[in-house]
Amino acid sequence: MVIFFIGTMMNYNFNEIEAKWQKYWADNQTFKAENDSEKEKFYVLDMFPYPSGAGLHVGHPLGYIASDIYARYKRHKGFNVLHPQGYDSFGLPAEQYAIQTGQHPAITTAANIKTYRRQLDQLGFSFDWSREVRTSDPSYYKWTQWIFIQLFNSWYNKETDKAEDIKSLIAHFEKEGNAKVDAVCDEDVVEFTAEDWDSFSDSKKQEVLLKYRLTYLAESEVNWCPALGTVLANDEIVNGVSERGGHPVIRKKMTQWSMRITAYAQRLLDGLQKIDWPQPLKDSQTNWIGRSEGASVTFNVIPTERSDEEPHQIEVFTTRPDTIFGVSFMTLAPEHELVSKITTPEQKDEVEAYIEATAKRSERDRMADVKAITGAFTGAFAEHPFTKEPLPIWIGDYVLAGYGTGAVMSVPCGDQRDYDYAEHFNIPIPNIFEGVDISKEAFADKEKTVIANSDFLNGLPYKKAVKRAIFELEKLGQGKGKVNFRLRDAVFSRQRYWGEPFPVYYDGNGMPQMIEEQYLPITLPEVEKYLPTETGEPPLGNATEWAWDLNKSEVVNNERIDYKHVFPLELNTMPGWAGSSQYFNRYMDPHNDEEIFSQEAINYWQDVDLYIGGSEHATGHLLYSRFWQKFMFDKGLVPKDEFAKKLINQGMITGTSAFVYKLSLMWALTSRHSDNRKYLEELSQKFPDIFHSSELYEKTFSDGLTLNDLAAKFEFPKLLKFLSEIDENKVNISQFTFGEIKLHSDVSLVNASDELDIEGFKKWRPEYGDAEFITEEDGSFKVSREVEKMSKSKYNVVNPDAICEEYGADSLRLYEMFLGPLEQSKPWNTAGITGAHSFLKKMWRLYHTGPNETFYVSDNAPSNDNLKTLHKTIKKVEEDIENFSFNTSVSTFMICVNELSAQKCSSKEILEPLAILVSPYAPHIAEELWEKMGHSESIATAPFPKFEEKYLVESSKEYPISFNGKMRFTMELPLDMSKENIEAAVLAHEKTQQQLQGRTPKKVIVVPGKIVNIVG
RNA sequence: GCUCGAGUGGCGGAACUGGUAGACGCGCUGGAUUCAAAAUCCAGUUCCUUUGGAGUGUGGGUUCGAUUCCCACCUCGAGUACCA
Incomplete structure (x- = not known):
């Protein structure tokens, strides 16, 4: 009560x-x-x-x-x-x-x-x-x-290095075709002249423009998650499975909206320089964008005798054009479009079998055994640009279709993967490095590279060789310097209901058309079911009112679609990141x-x-x-x-899980026991629920305590009954030992001293309502603690509602800040909040020193100590906030209130600014005190107290006196004392003599205002 | 593998540009108050062989002096990965 x-x-x-x-x-x-x-x-x-x-x-x-x-x-x-x-x-x-x-x-x-x-x-x-x-x-x-519409109506002009209106692109096309246009666009654009453009049908023009727009529709290979029924962006996949739900993801070709983010790759990289963001975050964006410098090199495929086919070329990207003379073969990704064209009839079966095998492997399998070397020979050869030697063309899934050109020039002596591949398939490994042994592994150290056996590159170090190689390739017209990015365009379609609908309809040619801006928003239609349709269309396929009437400019019933003025609307929705x-x-x-x-x-x-x-x-x-x-x-x-x-x-706050231990029956598997395995399992099922306090196991049970001992010691009725029912003909009781089963307990049932509320536990887990609890000697029952991620299943989730109810929001705010540095992850432990809470009570009391603890603040002038305490607090708190070091300012407040309480300070001149200092952290109490001090306006915009150095000026200093860097004692000395006098005073001190034990100091370091160090 | 980040009491964590290691709080121990409990207050609380000594993951280095700077290693965490 x-x-x-x-x-x-x-x-x-x-x-x-x-x-x-x-x-x-x-x-x-x-x-x-x-x-x-x-x-x-x-x-x-x-x-x-x-x-x-x-x-x-x-x-x-x-x-x-x-x-x-x-x-x-x-x-x-x-x-x-x-x-x-x-x-x-x-x-x-x-x-x-x-x-x-x-x-x-x-x-x-x-x-x-x-x-x-x-x-x-x-x-x-x-x-x-x-x-x-x-x-x-x-x-x-x-x-x-x-x-979205603005992006659709834009293209990226590399010349001006910015996005421009699509109209300027059309103007280019009308004037001179696309030959001189330097744009970020699809790779498969073909050159056309102004006349060609003029002759194109409207639909054809749209098709061409789509290859340039910043958001575009393209058949692309996407990450399809069958379980979720949707595509996922690369950043939504973690370790080959979906970030949400952990479902498998496969590659699939689909027509999807994409965002041409790659146009901005370099600017996204450069922009990182000028923003003050955490380095790890910048690093991961840098990685994600993945810029690499090198060269693109074109290899001509050597036509076979009987081929009437047009000559093929393989374009590769390499960061090591300096190793061009080390190329001993080419490797294409199995999905590379040339594979089917160049494979010789003799190799056809092998190549096709390999392609089929790799297609079956999921991303995850592929990642799981990266070490397995697989591949096949196409039978075709490419010509080395300089030596004109034939290079066998292989395929292998270590070459990724999605990166670079999906083809590599393989330099086994300079790349470990090429090396392993070459070794596995018995391909020669020519050495082009001076003074390097490559009999065991490839040599990839750029810094130590000196090129050999490479014609005009001989004797050159890495950087010079790269330059020269590119220069020579350009002369041949078979390569040029190139920057490659890992960043891919972002897929922007999701087969979901609960997302933004696209402002898009499709005309009779299947070309996407934007709805005019004035008719936005296109609101999400009602559907009967939120699942994909039976024909596999996205959920919006279930909508009956989902067609665009061009005349009325409104969404109408699908039945009216006639492709004249009523058209079907886009069925995909936008991804989660659109709105954010x-x-x-x-x-x-x-x-x-x-x-x-x-x-x-x-x-x-x-x-x-x-x-x-x-x-x-x-x-x-x-x-x-x-x-x-x-x-x-x-x-x-x-x-x-x-x-x-x-x-x-901000760092993550983890939970502090609580564990209780339940005894379980264990037995050694003797032959007699294995016969009665079933009976034993039955027994262990029937074994009564006995929990023991966390520290008792080592002390009591693990050490050969028998079932009989346990029964004798505690006389638990259920245990005695259990014992009496054991059929000793089937098992030997003395062979039982104990194990323990670790169970999560709800953290709210545990107090600051890790003691479990047993009655609460029984109520929470009714199945253990009549379990026995073996306590410590003092009658407490202790849980063990472990830091884990906060999660429902671990019963370590702490709800702020309960905390606010019991301690208040101000306590919660202070405590969360007090836990540790903002950016660090740290465990939550509700027990500690009493520290923050009692600070607030103490602070409240500082303003309530009148009779019967009534509010009292005086107009008395503050003492020097009061002022000193206040101003050092102002200084520290201001610095802390500017540095986002909120944890340390909470302790500064605690020190401040402790000091002012000890000084019995009641001066308004001190207590008013203190309320403002605390107000960002604990705004409610600050407002209340502010009001009590006679203010009718909120404290929210009260000016922050001004720090004044003069209150902190000291005349003397407690000097730490150290010997060989170890502090041994302190000495109070005036701050204006000269170095010589300090040295003399310190040497004269009796403790100095004691420390030196008769030795003469070799050296005395005096740092005025800081420290004295005696060497010797 | 690569790239970052971090290792300090029983716990969370302090320590400015190298200058008294362990602030502040939790927990613990003892005491006061109370019939009792809660709450509150006071004192103590890194370790050891305690007139002293050791000590910030380990081993070296720079320095009069290192938690702080440098090198190597160990452990943990995060991100990323056959990226040519």
């Missing part, structure tokens, strides 16, 4: 205070940001969440708390702060739930968003909710569709129905100053967003070609 005493209401009643201020902020729109202001702007952004059905756990808000602290700090510093929040609300889970239950994803999503909002609100974030966006909202995805690639700009002007955002808004807010979110988006969202931003920059829509100046990856 809890008894409340009236009259002690001055206690820190966090629940009441927090509710009060959350309501105040909402009612007063305290954090609403204006698009015009005299103040300097500052844009603090969080990666918006996908609203999952599970709600938030304590790990999720970590980044939000950090960004909120920074946003609040910047407001105190006088900035106009934009700190919005929204939802990335299209996605797979809602759709799969819909497939299972028939519940419309929009309904599930809305419900989840409601939960998220409640959970976010209770943490006291200073979001400007008036700017909320949801990617699944038609008023938002209208603009996602709009950008532009949301940060939309926040600047989220309700604008005329434009994606006004020029005034974008010119005021410019770009994101601080972006906080997880590192898992390194090669997905963060790369695609940079791509779209650069595109929008080219179009003159945004003033910056990088959208976020600074980015921080």
Whole structure:
């Protein structure tokens, strides 16, 4: 029973205070940001969440708390702060739930968003909710569709190195064909003249243009995930299986929308230089883009005698043109288009069998045994560009169709894979390196390379040889210097329901047409079923109202499709990253129905100053967003070609799982026992549930304790009964030993000392309701702890709702920051929150030193100690926030409050600035105290206290005196004392003499204000 | 394999450009208060053979002085992978 005493209401009643201020902020729109202001702007952004059905756990808000602290700090510093929040609300889970239950994803999503909002609100974030966006909202995805259209209507001009309107390309074509156009385009474009262009049909023109557009429809090999019924982007595949669900992925040819992100490869790489993002993230983008410099080399295939075929050429990319004389064969990917054309009749069977075998192997198999060397000889030969020697052409699956040209010039002496292949198939391995033994392995050290046996390259080191080789190849017209990227164009179609529909219909020729911008958004149609259709079409194939009427400019019933003015609409939807690639700009002007955002808004807010979110988006969202931003920059829509100046990856908060141990029966498998195996298993099934405290096993059971001993020691009735029922004719009781079964316990049943609430455990797990618990000597039952990822199945998920209820949002915010450095992953342990919570209580008490702990703040002048404590806190906290070292400022607050309490400080001159300092971290208590100190306005924009050095000036210093670098004692000396006097004073000290034990010091180092070190 | 990042008490973690290693908090131990518990307060808490000594993953190096800089190695984590 809890008894409340009236009259002690001055206690820190966090629940009441927090509710009060959350309501105040909402009612007063305290954090609403204006698009015009005299103040300097500052844009603090969080990666918006996908609203999952599970709600938030304590790990999720970590980044939000950090960004909120920074946003609040910047407001105190006088900035106009934009700190919005929204939802990335299209996605797979809602759709799969819909497939299972028939519940419309929009309904599930809305419900989840409601939960998220409640959970976010209770943490006291200073979001400007008036700017909320949801990617699944038609008023938002209208603009996602709009950008798609802009991309469709653009091409990439390499000459100007930017995206341009497709009209300028058409103008080129009309004037001079495509010969002089330097564009990023499909590889299979054929040259045509202005006259050719003029003679093309409309449909043919469209077909040609599609090869140049920044978003284009192409039959491409995609990652198809049969289990999910959709294609996946490369970054959605992890270890050969789908990131979501872990389903197998196969390669499949499909007609899909793609984004020509490769056009931006170099700029995406260069842009990394000027943004302040974590190095590991930049590294992984750099890797993903995968720039490599080298040369493309053309090898002529030697025609066979009887061939009437046209001469073939093999183009390869190599980073080592310097090793051109080391080529002893060519290898093509099995999928290479030339394979079927050049294979000789004698080799046909072997080659086809090999191709079939490799096609069957999944990505995963292929990755699993990379060591197996397989391949086949095509029977054809290519001619070496310089020596004119014939080079056998092989195929092998170590050459990837998707990288470079899908063909390599094999230099076994310089590349280990070529070496292994050559060795396996008995192909010669000529050595072209000076003074290197290649009898065991290939030699790939560029730095130490000196070329030999290579005609004009002899004696040259790597770099010079590369240059010379390219020069000679160019002279021959059989090669040139080339930069190759690993980055592929991004597949943009998904066979899903819950995503943005494309603003696209198909004309009678099957050519895609854009719907005019003024008719956007094209809203997602209703469907009966969320599964693919029986004919294998995407879910939108189930829609009956999904045709575009060109006359009426509206979506109409499919029955009216006539390919004259009513056309079928695109059935795919956009991928998850579509909506998240532009949301940060939309926040600047989220309700604008005329434009994606006004020029005034974008010119005021410019770009994101601080972006906080997880590192898992390194090669997905963060790369695609940079791509779209650069595109929008080219179009003159945004003033910056990088959208976020600074980015921080918050670390993951892991869980601290709790384990209980249950005894199990074990036996040695003697021959007698193996006969009675069944009976033994029966016994172990029947063995009563006995749990033991975590440390007892080693002490008690592992050490040969028998079943009889156990029964005698504890006299558990069920155990005694079990024993009495054992048929000793079948088994020998003395041969039983004990094992232990480790089970997760819910972490909420465990206290700070790792003691389990046994009754709670029994209630939680009714099947163990009558289990026995062997406790420690003091009667406690201890669990063991392990750090694991937070997950439902591990019963280590901690819900912020419960924490807020028990300790308050301010405690939670402080504690999450206090756990450790923001960017580091660290385990959650609820026990520790009492430290943060009692700090807040202590701070509350500092302002409540009146009679009966009533509020009391005086106008008394502060003491020097008060001022010193305050100003060193200001200094440290300011530095910490600027450095995102939030954990250390929490300890600074603790020290500050401890000191001021000891000093019995009640001076308003100290306590007012202290409230502001704490306010970014624990805003509710700060507002409450601020109000009590007589302010009628929110603390949110109160100016940050100004640090003044003069309060920290000291006249003396406690010098550490060290001997050979080891500190042995300290000595208080005036700070203005000269080096000589310090040395003299230290040497005169009795402890110095003691340390030296009669030796004369060789040297005395005096660093004034720091340290004294005596050597000797 | 390659590329990053990290190794400090029982635990989370502090330590500015090299200058008193272990701040702050949890936990633990003892005490005060209480009929008792919770809460609160006070003291202690790296280790050891304790008038002293050792100690920041291991081994070297630079330095008057190294958790910090350099080299090699070990362990863990993240990303990536037949990339020509």
